[in-house]
Amino acid sequence: MEQSKQNQFRSRPTHLLVCLAIILITATHGLWAQQDAQYTQYMYNTVSVNPGYTGSRGHLSIAALHRSQWLGLDGAPKTQTLNVHSPIGYRGVGLGFSIINDKIGPTSETNLDLDFSYTIWTSTEGRLSFGLKASANLLDVRFSELNQFAPDQTLQQDIDNRFTPNIGAGIYYHNEHFYTGLSVPRFLETSHFESTTLSTASEQMNIYFITGYVWDINKFVKFKPTLLTKVVFGAPIQVDLSANVMLNEKFILGAAYRWDAALSAMVGFNISNEVLIGMAYDREITELGNAAFNNGSFEVILRYDFIKTKGKVKSPRFF
Numbered sequence: 450m451e452q453s454k455q456n457q458f459r460s461r462p463t464h465l466l467v468c469l470a471i472i473l474i475t476a477t478h479g480l481w482a483q484q485d486a487q488y489t490q491y492m493y494n495t496v497s498v499n500p501g502y503t504g505s506r507g508h509l510s511i512a513a514l515h516r517s518q519w520l521g522l523d524g525a526p527k528t529q530t531l532n533v534h535s536p537i538g539y540r541g542v543g544l545g546f547s548i549i550n551d552k553i554g555p556t557s558e559t560n561l562d563l564d565f566s567y568t569i570w571t572s573t574e575g576r577l578s579f580g581l582k583a584s585a586n587l588l589d590v591r592f593s594e595l596n597q598f599a600p601d602q603t604l605q606q607d608i609d610n611r612f613t614p615n616i617g618a619g620i621y622y623h624n625e626h627f628y629t630g631l632s633v634p635r636f637l638e639t640s641h642f643e644s645t646t647l648s649t650a651s652e653q654m655n656i657y658f659i660t661g662y663v664w665d666i667n668k669f670v671k672f673k674p675t676l677l678t679k680v681v682f683g684a685p686i687q688v689d690l691s692a693n694v695m696l697n698e699k700f701i702l703g704a705a706y707r708w709d710a711a712l713s714a715m716v717g718f719n720i721s722n723e724v725l726i727g728m729a730y731d732r733e734i735t736e737l738g739n740a741a742f743n744n745g746s747f748e749v750i751l752r753y754d755f756i757k758t759k760g761k762v763k764s765p766r767f768f
Contacts, residue, residue, distance in 0.1 A: 485634060485655045485679075486528040486551045488516065489705060489713050489729040490750050491689065492675050492768055496532050496545055496564060498657045499632035500580030501621030503566035504543020506766065509535035512752040519737065520744040524554035534564060535755075541568040543578070555591040560584050562634075566621075574624040582617035582634055613639050619657075628768055629660040656680040663767045671695040673767050691715070695767055701727065710735060711746070725752040 488494050494514055495502040511533050519525035534545025545564035550557070566580040590608040619632025633654050661675035672694055679687040686708075693703035693715065701717030711734060717727035731746035 486516075486526075486530070486549055487518070487687075488514065488528075488530075489689075489707075489731055489746075489748050490514070490715065490727050491659070491677050492661060492673075492691070492693075493717075493725070493727055493750050493752060494530060494532070495621075495630070495659065495768075496534050497530055497547055497549060497562075498634055498655075499619035499621055499630045499659065500545070500562075500564040500582040500617060500634070501566055501578040501619040501630055501632065503534045503545040503564040503578075503580055504536040504568070505566070505576070505578060505621065505623060506534075506754060507536060508757060509533070509755040510752065512750060514748065514750040516746065516748040518731075518746040519733075520747060521742045522740075526551065526553040528552075542566070543568065557589040559587045561587075571622070572624070576623055578621045580619045580621065580632070582619070584615040584617065584635060586613045586615060587611065588613070613637075615639070623768070626663045626665075627661070630658070632657045653681050653683060661768055669697050671767055675768075685709075693717075693767075705729075707731070723754050723756055725754075726750070727752075 485498070488497070491498065494512060496512075512531070514528075514530045516528040517525070518527070529550045530547065532545060532547040534543060536543050543564075543566040545562075545566075547560070547562040547564065549560040549562070551560075552558075561584065563583045564580060565582075566578045568576050568578040571577050588608060588611040590611075592607055615635040615637045617632065617634040617636055619630060619634070621630035621632075622628065633656055636654060638653055656679065658678045659676065661673055664672045666672055672692070674690075674692045676691075677687075677689040679689075681687075687710075688708040689705060690708075691703055691705035691713070693701055695701050699719050701715070701719075703715035703717075705713035705715065707713070711731045713729055713731045715727065715729045717725060719725050727750045729748040731748075733743065733745070737743055
C-alpha cells in the first residue's frame, strides 16, 4: 500500500474493512500517526506545505487543486485545496489563505489556514522568506456509516466539526533559477478525538524539505528537477523525485517517482501568462497497484496569477 497516505484510519477496499481496522485499533488502544494530504504537483502548491512561499510569486496568485487517490477503491482519499496569497504592499510582507478538504472513508477534515511571510533580500536575485501558519482543523467522523460485525458502543456517536487549532512555520529561499525550503505546517501534536476507551488518531508533525532548480537548456526549453522529502514520526519517510520540461514557455511534460510507492506522469499548459492548468496521474508500484479495483490516482490544478506587467512582458515562472 502507498506509504504516504495514512490518515485517522488507513484506507481499505470497503467501509467494512475500514470498520474492522477501527475496531482493531480500539481494542488495542493504538495511536496512529496522521500525515497531511498528499500532492503529486506539490511544486505548484507549495504554499499548502510551506508558509514561507506566501507572496513569493510577486503578485496575487490563486490556485485550486483536486486529487482523487486510488480510483475505484470505495472510501479512498479525496482532497481539494484552494489557496490565495500575495505580497500586500508593505516591504517584504506576504499574506495568504488556504482551505484544504481531505476525505477518506467515513472521515472528513477541513483545514483553514492563514499564512504570513516576511522576505529579505540576500543578494541582487536571492530572497529568503520566513513564514508562519495559523490553522483551524474541523473533523467529521460518521461512525453511523460503518457496517460493524460486532457493534462497539464507543463507535456509535458521530463526531461533527470537532475543532482543534494549530500553528506552523517555514523558511523558503529562491532566486531566478533555484528554490529550497524547510517547513513544519503544524507543530501541535494533538489528538483529534479520544475518550477513556478510544484514542485513534493523533496529529503528528510533518516535516517538509523541498528544492528544485531550473536550467535554461536554450531559449525554447527549460528543465526542472525537484525533490520533496516528508518525515513523520511513526510513518515511513516519503521521498518524491520529479523532472519537468517546459517547451516554448507553454507546454510542460514531466515524470515523478515516489520512493517505493508510485510512478507519476504530469502534463501542464500555460494557457496565457496568467493561467496554468496541470494534470498528474499516479500508478502505485506496491501490491495495491496490482489490485483490479485500483485504477491509479488523478490530480488536476488550475492557477491564476494577476500579473502586472510594465514594459517587457514577463514570462511564467517555472515554480
